[in-house]
Structures are given as structure tokens and as C-alpha cells.
Amino acid sequence: MTETEKAVEIRDAYKRYAPNAVILRGLNMTVERGTVYAFLGPSGCGKTTLLKCIVGREHLDAGEIILGVQTKAGIGYMPQEIALLEELTINETIAYYGRMFGILGEDLKNRKYNLLTLLELPSGSRIIKDLSGGQSRRVSLLIALLHDPMLLILDEPTVGVDPLLSHSIWQHLVELSSVKKKTIMITTHYIEEARQANKVGMMREGVLLAEGEAPVIMEQYECDTLEDVFLQLSYNQEGNEEIEDKKVIENYPKPKVKPKLPIPEGKWFTSDHFISNIMKNLYFLKRSKISWFMLFFNPVIQCILFEMAVSEPKGLKLGLINEELFNGDCDSFSNETCFPSSCKFTTAIQEENIGLVTFENIKNAESAAKKNKVWGYVHIHPNFTDSFYARIMSSKGVDDDILEQSEIDVSLDMSNQYIRNMLKKALMTSFLTYLDMVKTDCHWEVDHIKYPMRLNKPVHGMENPTFADFSVIGVLLMIEFFLPVTYTLATLKDKLEGVQERNLVSGMTYLEILTGNAMVTLVLFVFQSASMLCVLYGFYGHIIDGSFALAILLIFWVGVSGMCFGYVIAVTCSRDTTALYMALGTYVAINNLGGLFWPIEGMHTILRSIQFVLPLTCAANAYRGITTQSWPITHPIVYTGFLSVTFHIVLLCFIIFVVIKLQKRL
Numbered sequence: 001m002t003e004t005e006k007a008v009e010i011r012d013a014y015k016r017y018a019p020n021a022v023i024l025r026g027l028n029m030t031v032e033r034g035t036v037y038a039f040l041g042p043s044g045c046g047k048t049t050l051l052k053c054i055v056g057r058e059h060l061d062a063g064e065i066i067l068g069v070q071t072k073a074g075i076g077y078m079p080q081e082i083a084l085l086e087e088l089t090i091n092e093t094i095a096y097y098g099r100m101f102g103i104l105g106e107d108l109k110n111r112k113y114n115l116l117t118l119l120e121l122p123s124g125s126r127i128i129k130d131l132s133g134g135q136s137r138r139v140s141l142l143i144a145l146l147h148d149p150m151l152l153i154l155d156e157p158t159v160g161v162d163p164l165l166s167h168s169i170w171q172h173l174v175e176l177s178s179v180k181k182k183t184i185m186i187t188t189h190y191i192e193e194a195r196q197a198n199k200v201g202m203m204r205e206g207v208l209l210a211e212g213e214a215p216v217i218m219e220q221y222e223c224d225t226l227e228d229v230f231l232q233l234s235y236n237q238e239g240n241e242e243i244e245d246k247k248v249i250e251n252y253p254k255p256k257v258k259p260k261l262p263i264p265e266g267k268w269f270t271s272d273h274f275i276s277n278i279m280k281n282l283y284f285l286k287r288s289k290i291s292w293f294m295l296f297f298n299p300v301i302q303c304i305l306f307e308m309a310v311s312e313p314k315g316l317k318l319g320l321i322n323e324e325l326f327n328g329d330c331d332s333f334s335n336e337t338c339f340p341s342s343c344k345f346t347t348a349i350q351e352e353n354i355g356l357v358t359f360e361n362i363k364n365a366e367s368a369a370k371k372n373k374v375w376g377y378v379h380i381h382p383n384f385t386d387s388f389y390a391r392i393m394s395s396k397g398v399d400d401d402i403l404e405q406s407e408i409d410v411s412l413d414m415s416n417q418y419i420r421n422m423l424k425k426a427l428m429t430s431f432l433t434y435l436d437m438v439k440t441d442c443h444w445e446v447d448h449i450k451y452p453m454r455l456n457k458p459v460h461g462m463e464n465p466t467f468a469d470f471s472v473i474g475v476l477l478m479i480e481f482f483l484p485v486t487y488t489l490a491t492l493k494d495k496l497e498g499v500q501e502r503n504l505v506s507g508m509t510y511l512e513i514l515t516g517n518a519m520v521t522l523v524l525f526v527f528q529s530a531s532m533l534c535v536l537y538g539f540y541g542h543i544i545d546g547s548f549a550l551a552i553l554l555i556f557w558v559g560v561s562g563m564c565f566g567y568v569i570a571v572t573c574s575r576d577t578t579a580l581y582m583a584l585g586t587y588v589a590i591n592n593l594g595g596l597f598w599p600i601e602g603m604h605t606i607l608r609s610i611q612f613v614l615p616l617t618c619a620a621n622a623y624r625g626i627t628t629q630s631w632p633i634t635h636p637i638v639y640t641g642f643l644s645v646t647f648h649i650v651l652l653c654f655i656i657f658v659v660i661k662l663q664k665r666l
């Protein structure tokens with residue numbers, strides 16, 4: 001046999017996942033070109049590990065693997081799991097992989113028809129997740145056969161398949177090997193079906209116990225079935241396993257140079273791979289209604305909910321004990337007189353949208369405040385009007401009794417800082433309104449007792465900003481950061497379901513996977529951002545005073561950093577729960593950090609000194625500066641915001657690169 005006739009040659013292959021978990025122990029194997037090689041062994045003996053080493057997804061620790069094919073496109077790999085996007089239809093899956101392998105038009109149509117017929121698959125419009133286990137495995141096999149590779153590596157292709165169909169699959173494989181000179185390596189648990197292969201390899205405990213044509217092996221071991229041969233070989237091997245284990249661990253080879261991967265990495269970037277990735281993402285979006293909802297409506301709904309939830313508190317009530325009115329109410333006094341002037345004050349309070357609940361005494365008002373029925377109470381003394389009049393008319397001061405009677409006592413519930421501040425402001429404003437009223441209606445001279453301070457037109461921002469005006473920036477940036485995170489986690493789904501593994505074996509690179517996904521993520525992100533900005537700034541009327549373009553650019557940049565963060569989660573996590581914890585943990589941490597929902601001036605000095613490295617703090621400051629203070633890019637706070645986000649993008653890309661390198665995924 002010449003070198004070129006060997007499709008797969010494995011020499012002294014060693015592989016372990018941990019020092020004491022040696023999987024391959026100097027395994028040797030030869031698979032000739034144009035043959036079917038059935039690879040048998042009990043569960044956990046290392047069959048899949050060996051196949052992964054052959055297709056270049058795992059590194060051998062020692063030994064070598066030489067393949068007849070020179071490129072990844074020459075291999076058709078069917079992993080043990082289904083490894084297909086289950087939301088897609090059969091047709092979409094074929095179109096996706098067809099594009100990945102550069103098979104298009106009539107050619108793809110013919111191959112699809114032939115393979116669907118051969119594998120007795122139902123209509124191509126069926127969604128994979130609605131197929132039976134056996135049918136899904138056949139679609140997986142179809143994809144491995146689609147690009148007509150020279151070497152087929154099939155990990156248990158006949159599990160859960162009807163015996164008749166299993167027979168026809170075997171027939172097809174045998175035909176492919178004899179007529180088209182394809183080489184097929186197949187693992188199976190069904191030992192007897194392996195008789196149809198040209199060669200059988202029996203593996204146990206990381207070594208091949210026997211290798212050869214099925215009839216020859218059976219004759220050699222004087223058995224009627226392969227099952228019996230395997231049993232006999234296993235008995236022979238049994239007994240001295242512990243001593244063998246120790247020997248292998250002690251003498252485990254440690255070559256100076258790590259064995260090379262059997263197939264060199266192909267091009268880093270090809271348009272077919274990139275386009276196929278975009279196609280896959282679009283198919284996925286088309287099929288997943290929840291994703292549509294989450295991607296297109298959720299951001300808008302979040303904004304509307306935010307506006308509904310954080311609008312200014314309404315319906316606040318204060319208790320009122322107006323002792324001037326103990327002998328009547330405001331209507332029972334003549335409008336011509338200015339007694340009791342406290343009625344004008346209570347009217348002014350009500351004009352500030354504060355409800356007043358009348359109490360007969362302080363004790364009752366206090367009790368109501370303690371039961372949260374009112375947010376505090378206002379106490380007006382019996383001689384308020386006369387005393388107040390005396391106070392404003394006197395140029396030499398008044399005695400203590402008049403002073404006390406002319407004062408209005410206010411006791412507020414201090415448990416809610418925001419409401420307390422609102423009420424204080426409303427009472428102050430009411431008092432100024434009251435002064436204006438008595439000046440106009442009663443002709444009392446009051447100007448000299450007003451605050452000697454005037455609040456002019458604001459330098460920046462609105463005259464009466466609300467909490468929503470402040471926190472909308474935090475909410476917007478939070479959503480903009482986490483929206484791309486949610487979509488980039490689709491790459492984690494691909495990884496967990498084995499789709500990524502299949503694609504990498506097929507020659508796709510991480511760069512193509514990430515850029516294809518990024519392209520779709522960013523298009524979605526632009527749409528989502530536009531809809532959110534329309535809601536917040538168009539519908540709810542928040543104001544952008546400065547450069548709109550600069551604000552949009554910053555939002556986009558924050559989205560890119562969110563996307564990179566999503567990829568960090570996707571490449572580092574191997575479980576969806578870990579990814580969820582990581583995303584939620586970051587969400588809570590970012591939420592609590594200053595700059596988003598609380599002025600940066602309130603941050604601890606340590607946090608303030610490292611704000612540049614905090615995820616959104618500098619960005620929120622910069623966005624606030626651009627939108628409320630009209631600062632340009634040359635303002636230190638604005639360019640620091642951009643630099644901080646850029647720093648995160650570079651750092652996160654570096655982490656992605658290192659993790660992928662460490663996982664030997666590039």
C-alpha cells in the first residue's frame with residue numbers, strides 16, 4: 001500500500017484530559033482510501049475523542065495523525081449530537097450549509113433532492129425540532145454528505161434509525177466508498193452492523209484490541225459474531241488494568257514539540273462562510289417569534305414602562321390643621337375681606353397638585369401620617385392672618401407671640417427623600433404664590449419679606465427637570481449595552497448545541513462566526529436604538545440640547561462594547577446558567593455604579609478614581625454632557641467617555657482573542 005492510499009494513519013496516539021484520565025494510550029490505526037472503517041468500542045472508551053483529534057478539534061499529546069485530504073472541505077463530519085439549529089427548516093439548513101461550502105443553484109438543488117430521497121427524509125419545509133430523533137440524525141448525516149467530501153467521519157449515524165433505513169444508509173456508504181473512492185470512518189454501538197464495513201477496529205481502554213476485516217477477525221478468534229469477538233478480547237484485557245493504568249500514567253510521553261493538527265487551518269476569512277453565517281442568523285430570526293418580540297418590541301416596551309414607572313409622583317396628600325377655620329370654612333367668609341388669608345395659602349398648595357386632608361387636631365394628623373394616609377401635615381395657627389399682617393406691616397419687628405402665630409408649622413414624612421423634596425419645593429412655591437395673592441387681592445405690601453434671591457433662566461437644561469430627565473440617560477445606556485449582549489448569546493447557543501463545533505470542523509473560523517453574527521447584531525441594534533430614541537425623545541419629549549450625531553455615535557459605541565461583552569460571555573461560558581449569572585451579575589453591578597442613576601459626585605473616592613475602567617460611568621457622564629450641556633467632542637468629559645468605551649472594546653476583544661487561543665479554537 002502506497003502512502004497516498006492511506007486516508008487516515010494514526011501512529012502512537014496519546015491523549016488525556018487530566019493527568020489520571022488517559023483516553024488514548026499509544027493507539028495505532030490505518031484506514032485505507034476508498035474503504036469503510038467501523039470503529040467499535042464501549043461507551044466512554046475514547047471513540048469520539050479520537051474522531052475529534054482526526055478532524056482537528058482536539059490536539060494529541062503525542063503521536064501523529066496523517067490524513068489523505070489536505071483541506072477541511074475534504075472532510076464531512078457528523079458529530080454525535082444533532083448539532084443543527086433546531087429552529088430552522090430542513091431546506092434552510094441545507095441552504096445554509098450549501099452556502100458555507102460554496103454550493104449554489106441547480107447543483108445544490110440536485111444534491112438536496114438526491115440526499116433527501118436517499119435518507120427518506122420528510123418535506124424540506126419541516127422544522128428540525130419537529131422531527132423525530134432518527135429523522136434529525138438523518139438531516140445531520142445529510143449535511144455531512146452535502147459537499148461530497150473525500151473523507152467522511154460519522155459518529156454513530158445510525159442511532160435511533162429504523163433497521164431498514166439503517167441498512168440503506170450502510171449500502172449507500174459502501175457504494176460511496178467503492179464507486180466514488182470515499183473513505184468513511186464510522187463509530188457505532190451496533191456491533192453486528194459493522195460487518196458491512198471493509199475493516200473493523202475494536203477499541204477498549206484507549207487501545208485497539210483488534211483490527212481487520214470482520215470475517216477474518218471472527219475466524220481468527222473462532223467466534224460466530226463480532227459481539228463474541230469483542231467479549232473475548234475484553235476478557236483477555238481484563239484483570240491487569242490497574243497495573244497498566246499506573247504504567248501508562250508513569251510513562252506518559254511528553255514530547256518537546258506538541259503534535260501538529262492533521263489539517264492546516266484554512267483561510268481566515270471567506271465570503272461564503274461570512275454570508276452563510278448571516279443567512280443562518282436571518283433564518284433563526286425568521287423562525288423564532290420570541291426573538292422577534294424580544295429584539296424589536298422589548299426595547300420600546302422597556303422605554304414605555306420606564307416612562308410610566310418614573311413619571312413625577314402624583315396624588316400626594318398632606319394633612320391640614322387650619323385653626324383659623326375652626327368656626328367655618330373658606331367659603332363661609334366674605335370674598336371682600338382678606339380674612340382668613342390662610343385660605344389663599346391652602347388654595348396655592350392645591351394649585352401645586354397637593355391634596356389636603358383636613359384634621360381637627362395635630363394628634364389625628366400625626367396618626368394619619370404614621371399610617372401613610374398623608375405625607376405629613378401643615379399646621380396654621382388661630383391668629384395667623386392678623387399676626388402675619390402685623391409682621392409684614394411692622395418695620396421695627398414684632399413680639400414672639402405674633403412671630404409664632406404668623407408661622408406655618410410643617411411636619412413631613414422623611415422616609416422618602418424624593419417625595420420629601422418635592423413637597424418642600426411645592427410648599428415653598430405655594431408660599432410665594434400666596435404672597436403674590438395677598439399683594440394683589442389684599443394690597444398688603446409683601447415684597448420686602450420675599451427671599452432676596454432670584455432663580456434666573458437655567459444655564460443648561462430645563463427649568464423644572466424631573467427625575468425621569470436625569471435617569472433616562474442611565475436607562476438608555478443600560479439597554480443599549482445589554483441589547484447586543486442578548487443577541488450575541490446566540491453564539492453561545494450554537495456552541496452548546498454543537499453547531500459551532502460542526503462549523504469549525506467544516507473550515508469556518510471564529511473570525512467568520514463572530515463577524516457574521518456581529519453584522520446582524522449591529523443592524524438589529526441600529527433599528528432598536530432608533531425605535532428607542534423615537535420613543536424617549538420623540539414621544540416623551542426628553543431634550544437633546546447638544547449634537548445629536550455625537551450622542552448617536554456614543555450610543556453606537558456603547559452597543560459595540562455590549563456586543564464584545566456578549567462575546568466574552570459566549571466564549572468563556574460552557575453552560576447557559578453560567579452565562580446567565582455572568583450577564584445578570586454585570587447588570588446589577590453596572591446598575592449600582594455611579595453615573596447612571598446617581599450623580600458621579602456621590603461616588604466613593606476609590607470608585608471615582610477608577611471610573612475610566614467602569615463599564616458605563618464615563619459614557620453616561622459624556623452622554624449627559626452632550627445632551628444637556630451641549631459639550632462638544634473636545635470637552636474632556638466627552639472624549640473621556642469615548643476613550644473609556646474604546647478601552648473596554650479593546651480589552652474585551654483581547655479577552656476574546658486570548659480565550660479562543662487558549663481553547664485552541666483559532
Ligand SMILES: Nc1ncnc2c1ncn2[C@@H]1O[C@H](COP(=O)(O)OP(=O)(O)OP(=O)(O)O)[C@@H](O)[C@H]1O
Nearest residue numbers: 017018023041042043044045046047048049050080
Ligand atoms: N473535554 C473533555 N474533558 C474531560 N474529559 C472528557 C472530555 N471529553 C471526553 N472526556 C472523557 O473522555 C472519555 C472518553 O470520552 P469519549 O466521548 O471519547 O467516549 P466515547 O467512546 O465516544 O463514548 P460514547 O460511545 O458514549 O460516545 C470519557 O470518560 C469522557 O468523560
